Amino acid sequence: MNHLELRPPTMADVARLAGVSHQTVSRVLGDHPNVREETRAKVLRAIEEMGYRRNSSARALATRRTRTLGVVAANTTLYGPASTLFALEDAARAAGYTVSTVSLHKLAKETLSEALDHLSEGGVEGVIALAPQRSAVEALAELRHPFPVVVVGTGSGAEIPSVNVDQQLGARLATGHLLAAGHRTVWHLAGPEDWQEAADRVTGWRDTLEAAGVEPPKLLRGDWSPLSGYRAGQQLAGWVGRGLTAVFVANDQMALGVLRALREAGVRTPQDVAIVGFDDIPESEFFAPPLTTVRQDFATVGKHSIALLLDLIEGRAPSGTPGVAIEPHLVVRASTAPD
Amino acid sequence: MNHLELRPPTMADVARLAGVSHQTVSRVLGDHPNVREETRAKVLRAIEEMGYRRNSSARALATRRTRTLGVVAANTTLYGPASTLFALEDAARAAGYTVSTVSLHKLAKETLSEALDHLSEGGVEGVIALAPQRSAVEALAELRHPFPVVVVGTGSGAEIPSVNVDQQLGARLATGHLLAAGHRTVWHLAGPEDWQEAADRVTGWRDTLEAAGVEPPKLLRGDWSPLSGYRAGQQLAGWVGRGLTAVFVANDQMALGVLRALREAGVRTPQDVAIVGFDDIPESEFFAPPLTTVRQDFATVGKHSIALLLDLIEGRAPSGTPGVAIEPHLVVRASTAPD
DNA sequence: AGGCACATTGTGAGCGCTAACAATTCATGC
DNA sequence: GCATGAATTGTTAGCGCTCACAATGTGCCT
Numbered sequence: 001m002n003h004l005e006l007r008p009p010t011m012a013d014v015a016r017l018a019g020v021s022h023q024t025v026s027r028v029l030g031d032h033p034n035v036r037e038e039t040r041a042k043v044l045r046a047i048e049e050m051g052y053r054r055n056s057s058a059r060a061l062a063t064r065r066t067r068t069l070g071v072v073a074a075n076t077t078l079y080g081p082a083s084t085l086f087a088l089e090d091a092a093r094a095a096g097y098t099v100s101t102v103s104l105h106k107l108a109k110e111t112l113s114e115a116l117d118h119l120s121e122g123g124v125e126g127v128i129a130l131a132p133q134r135s136a137v138e139a140l141a142e143l144r145h146p147f148p149v150v151v152v153g154t155g156s157g158a159e160i161p162s163v164n165v166d167q168q169l170g171a172r173l174a175t176g177h178l179l180a181a182g183h184r185t186v187w188h189l190a191g192p193e194d195w196q197e198a199a200d201r202v203t204g205w206r207d208t209l210e211a212a213g214v215e216p217p218k219l220l221r222g223d224w225s226p227l228s229g230y231r232a233g234q235q236l237a238g239w240v241g242r243g244l245t246a247v248f249v250a251n252d253q254m255a256l257g258v259l260r261a262l263r264e265a266g267v268r269t270p271q272d273v274a275i276v277g278f279d280d281i282p283e284s285e286f287f288a289p290p291l292t293t294v295r296q297d298f299a300t301v302g303k304h305s306i307a308l309l310l311d312l313i314e315g316r317a318p319s320g321t322p323g324v325a326i327e328p329h330l331v332v333r334a335s336t337a338p339d
Numbered sequence: 340m341n342h343l344e345l346r347p348p349t350m351a352d353v354a355r356l357a358g359v360s361h362q363t364v365s366r367v368l369g370d371h372p373n374v375r376e377e378t379r380a381k382v383l384r385a386i387e388e389m390g391y392r393r394n395s396s397a398r399a400l401a402t403r404r405t406r407t408l409g410v411v412a413a414n415t416t417l418y419g420p421a422s423t424l425f426a427l428e429d430a431a432r433a434a435g436y437t438v439s440t441v442s443l444h445k446l447a448k449e450t451l452s453e454a455l456d457h458l459s460e461g462g463v464e465g466v467i468a469l470a471p472q473r474s475a476v477e478a479l480a481e482l483r484h485p486f487p488v489v490v491v492g493t494g495s496g497a498e499i500p501s502v503n504v505d506q507q508l509g510a511r512l513a514t515g516h517l518l519a520a521g522h523r524t525v526w527h528l529a530g531p532e533d534w535q536e537a538a539d540r541v542t543g544w545r546d547t548l549e550a551a552g553v554e555p556p557k558l559l560r561g562d563w564s565p566l567s568g569y570r571a572g573q574q575l576a577g578w579v580g581r582g583l584t585a586v587f588v589a590n591d592q593m594a595l596g597v598l599r600a601l602r603e604a605g606v607r608t609p610q611d612v613a614i615v616g617f618d619d620i621p622e623s624e625f626f627a628p629p630l631t632t633v634r635q636d637f638a639t640v641g642k643h644s645i646a647l648l649l650d651l652i653e654g655r656a657p658s659g660t661p662g663v664a665i666e667p668h669l670v671v672r673a674s675t676a677p678d
Numbered sequence: 679a680g681g682c683a684c685a686t687t688g689t690g691a692g693c694g695c696t697a698a699c700a701a702t703t704c705a706t707g708c
Numbered sequence: 709g710c711a712t713g714a715a716t717t718g719t720t721a722g723c724g725c726t727c728a729c730a731a732t733g734t735g736c737c738t
Contacts, residue, residue, distance in 0.1 A: 008485060010724055021688045026726065034686055051483065056462035057405060058724035060396035061693050068439075068461070077621075082421045089442045098439050098461040100407075103428045122407070122437040123395035144390065146347060226625040256625045263627060282416075286565040286595045288602060288627040349694055360718045365696060373716055397694035400723045 009050040018046035029054060060123065069097045069309065070119035072112065073130035074104040078224075078253075079281040080296070081130055084152060087302025088128055095306060100124060107131060109139035116145050126309045128152060133194045148312035152305050154196040161312060163305040166325035167197050170294040171204025173330040174248045174276040177292070179212055181336060183246035183274065187239070189220045189232045189258060191250040201250050201278065217244075222254045229254030233261025240267050245274065246336075252277040252284045252293055259287060259335075274336040289334035296328045348389040357385035368393060399462065408436045408648065409458035409486075411451065412469035413443045417563075417592075418620040419637070420469055423491060426641025427467055434645060439463060446470060448478035455484050465648045467491060472533045487651035491644050493535040500651060502644040505664035506536050509633040510543025512669040513587045513615040516631070518551055520675060522585035522613065526578070528559045528571045528597065530589040540589050540617065556583070561593045568593030572600025579606050584613065585675075591616040591623045591632055598626060598674070613675040628673035635667045 015022040020043060027035050028043040035043075046052070060066045069092050075081050085101065092099045100122050102115040112129075119127055125147055131137050132153040140149060141159045151162040178186045188205045191198030202219065209216045220235065222228035229249065236247060236258065249255040255277035262269055269275055269289055277284060280295035304326065311318045354361040359382060366374050367382040374382075385391075399405045408431050414420050424440065431438045439461050441454040451468075458466055464486055470476050471492040479488060480498045490501040517525045527544045530537030541558065548555045559574065561567035568588065575586060575597065588594040594616035601608055608614055608628055616623060619634035643665065650657045 012724080022725080023689080023727095024687060027687090030726085034684095036686065039686080051485075053459055053485065055400070055724050056460055057396045057399035058693090059726075061394070061400050061695085062724080062726040064693070066396060076425050077418060077421045079416060082416045086415050086442045089440055093441065093457060098457065100437050100439050101428055102432065103425045118432065118437065120392055121395055146390075146392065226622055230625060253622065256622055260625045260627060260629075283565055283592060283595055283622055286569060286599045288599060290599075351694080361694090362696080362719080363717060366717090369696085373714090375716065378716080394694050397723090398696075400725085401694080401696040403723070 008055075009052045011052075011054070014043065014046045014050055014052045017050060018043045066123040066125055067097050068122065068124050069099050069306070070116075070122065070124035070127040071099055071101045071130065072104065072115045072119070072127060073101070074107045076101075076103045080279055080298070083298035084130055084301055087299045088152075088305060089302075090299075091302045091306035095310060097125075097306075097310075107133055107136040107139075109135075109142075112136060112139050113143055116143055120145060120147070126150070126313045128305050128309055132197050133192075134196055134199075135194055137196075148309060150305050150309045150312065152301060155200060161308055161318070163301055163308060164325045165296045165301060165328055167200030167328075168204035168207070169325070170278060170296070170328040170330075171201040171248065172208045173328070174278065174292075174294055175205045175208035177330055177332070177336065178246040178248065178274055178276060179208070179214075181246075181274065185209065185214050185217055185243065185246070187217050187220070187236065187244055187247045189222055189229065189236070189247060189249045189254055191222060191224050191254075193221065198250055201248075205248055222250070222257075224251050224253060226253045226257040226260075229257025230261045231257070233258035234265070236273075237262055237265035237267055240265075240272055245272070246276075247273060248276045248278075250278055252279045252281045252287075252291060255291055255293070255335075256283075256287060259289075259291075263288070270334065270336050276336055280331050284331075285333065287335070292333045292336040293331050294328050295331050297326055300326050347394075348391045350391075350393070353382065353385045353389055353391045356389060357382045405462040405464055406436050407461065407463050408438050408645070409455075409461065409463035409466040410438055410440045410469065411443065411454045411458070411466060412440070413446045415440075415442045419618055419635070422637040423469055423640055426638045427491075427644060428641075429638075430642045430645035434649060436464075436645075436649075446472055446475040446478075448474075448481075451475060451478050452482055455482055459484060459486070465489070465652045467644050467648055471536050472531075473535055473538075474533055476535075487648060489644050489648045489651065491640060494539060500647055500657070502640055502647060503664045504635045504640060504667055506539035506667075507543035507546070508664070509617060509635070509667035510540040510587065511547045512667070513617065513631075513633055514544045514547035516669055516671070517585040517587065517613055517615060517675065518547065518553075520585075520613065524548065524553050524556055524582065524585070526556050526559070526575065526583055526586045528561055528568065528575070528586060528588045528593055530561060530563050530593075532560065537589055540587075544587055561589070561596075563590050563592060565592045565596040565599075568596025569600045570596070572597035573604070575612075576601055576604035576606055579604075579611055584611070585615075586612060587615045587617075589617055591618045591620045591626075591630060594630055594632070594674075595622075595626060598628075598630075602627070609674050609676060615675055619670050623670075624672065626674070631672045631675040632670050633667045634670050636665055639665050 011022045011025050015025045028040050089099045104111045127149045129151050131151050137154045151160045175186050190202050206216050220232045277291045277293035280293045284291040350361045350364050354364045367379050428438050443450045466488045468490045476493045490499045514525050529541050545555050559571045616630045616632035619632045623630040623632050
């Protein structure tokens with residue numbers, strides 16, 4: 001708690017105390033090879049003694065590198081985005097970068113533009129956009145910005161470099177699991193149309209059914225919230241006994257709502273209707289009943305995204321195999337298996 | 340997507356194009372009063388044309404202000420911390436500051452120290468620490484740092500400026516609600532001992548019982564996770580029929596685990612045992628049954644924290660009434676009310 | 679001893695901006 | 709018509725650092 005000192009020490013101050021030139025101090029700090037061990041020790045002692053820290057602004061000005069990355073995201077209180085954010089932050093820090101975050105309420109073009117401006121003012125070298133909505137990516141593509149941008153979670157629509165989880169595969173796993181358990185068909189409660197993830201999950205679901213020679217039943221839409229799941233669940237309950245025995249819900253929160261609606265309608269899970277969710281939020285294991293769901297590896301997403309962005313910043317060719325989506329995994333629990 | 344330009348334009352470039360001095364450009368950008376309208380327009384046109392943006396490093400170097408705040412947090416994928424983070428970020432941006440976040444896996448002294456170092460290297464002017472554990476605050480108090488720090492969520496232990504939700508009040512609301520519903524006594528499943536919030540909730544619970552002349556029953560401990568709630572729930576089930584009819588659980592996730600354990604033991608909620616949680620996570624409304632819980636206003640926490648930190652940075656006397664905790668509210672649902 | 683290569687250290691010039699001051703312009707009033 | 713002050717603009721000097729280069733020092737070979 002010494003933030004009251006008049007002026008923080010500069011490199012020149014340290015140099016004076018150590019009896020060397022400021023450049024030598026810079027060399028020590030920069031781990032340059034050609035510094036005598038004795039000198040290095042002297043300098044380090046002076047640094048320690050004065051509690052010296054390099055001024056990042058001066059450094060950034062001289063090197064033209066801020067070593068700062070930006071992240072734009074919405075819905076950051078949801079498990080998925082929050083987990084991704086965490087992973088990104090971790091990966092960036094490991095690479096020696098600082099992360100500035102802008103959390104938005106909504107990913108409209110306007111707000112996105114403001115966010116990029118804000119980050120730009122902050123001097124970021126590149127930005128990761130958690131933009132799962134197609135409209136957001138389009139907006140992003142139109143916006144001018146003086147740094148590279150990597151999008152997470154919006155399929156590989158080529159327009160902008162991106163990193164993704166293979167949502168279609170996840171949906172195929174979920175749907176296939178239900179078919180394999182003997183269900184004639186599988187209903188689907190999807191996320192909002194504009195979301196790429198929602199669209200991909202619909203595709204994966206539909207493809208799986210069609211590959212099995214089954215006509216896909218009517219598609220239901222929710223908005224990811226438990227409440228929308230609840231409402232959809234009330235509708236679904238009406239189809240029980242008329243061929244509905246299994247539902248693939250596009251996320252765990254909605255699945256929670258569906259479970260409640262079915263329960264209230266006297267429909268038992270999984271005996272009457274089996275349910276599969278998506279995300280594997282920490283709560284899912286303790287739902288009534290515990291939820292079969294699809295888990296995504298956010299840590300890997302974070303690492304790949306940062307790696308790709310850094311490649312872009314450094315002007316390297318992207319090192320990771322581009323466009324390769326990360327594989328999700330099925331987690332089987334009681335909601336699809338009677339005990 | 341023009342990040343390939345050789346060198347971004349500087350203020351001098353703009354000045355040349357506009358036919359003025361760089362200082363005049365600076366004045367326009369800084370909204371200085373004494374600039375002729377015509378000149379301002381000329382400059383703005385040049386800025387627009389060149390796509391000029393001020394270099395934040397140079398600015399920071401000259402003004403000695405980075406306009407960046409840091410946030411250190413752990414468990415950022417949980418609803419509470421994620422919500423607080425979001426609110427902090429929003430409030431800071433509204434105040435014209437950029438936020439750099441460091442998300443930690445654990446809030447040990449070592450990692451905290453590294454986090455502060457990292458932020459310090461990034462040139463933050465102040466830091467908000469989401470440090471709900473007492474050990475973390477102690478570590479924070481011992482650590483040297485060249486900027487003010489505000490702690491969120493660790494009671495007003497005076498050592499470090501802090502902003503808090505009145506956890507004891509929340510616990511009193513929860514416990515009082517159960518007593519008022521006619522329960523003879525209320526059990527409590529607490530969070531980890533080291534957490535200030537957990538301790539405060541225990542105190543509020545105990546005080547309420549004692550004020551009602553009731554001897555507090557045995558205290559159970561969890562670690563906030565649904566699993567620990569589940570385990571505790573199994574124990575609690577053993578006391579049903581022996582005086583246990585109501586439980587105040589220190590957070591919603593554990594409450595979820597408790598609900599599952601009770602259900603598996605054939606205990607009905609709320610008919611046999613009433614449950615109150617804490618946090619009001621989005622899922623709570625759709626638990627089986629929907630959970631009565633205590634809601635905290637994270638947006639207010641965020642605003643207060645940023646305001647306090649900015650006061651500290653500017654060297655002002657804290658403007659908000661210091662030490663005033665933010666009031667939580669009870670949200671009554673089916674887990675305490677038979678329909 | 680002289681010379682050469684290499685290791686080590688120092689010097690000077692910016693990086694792009696803002697703050698302080700100096701210089702110019704302009705409108706007034708007398 | 710000219711002094712006078714305000715409005716407007718320009719000039720200069722850093723902010724604290726890194727880079728490129730210059731200047732030493734050191735050891736070793738002939």
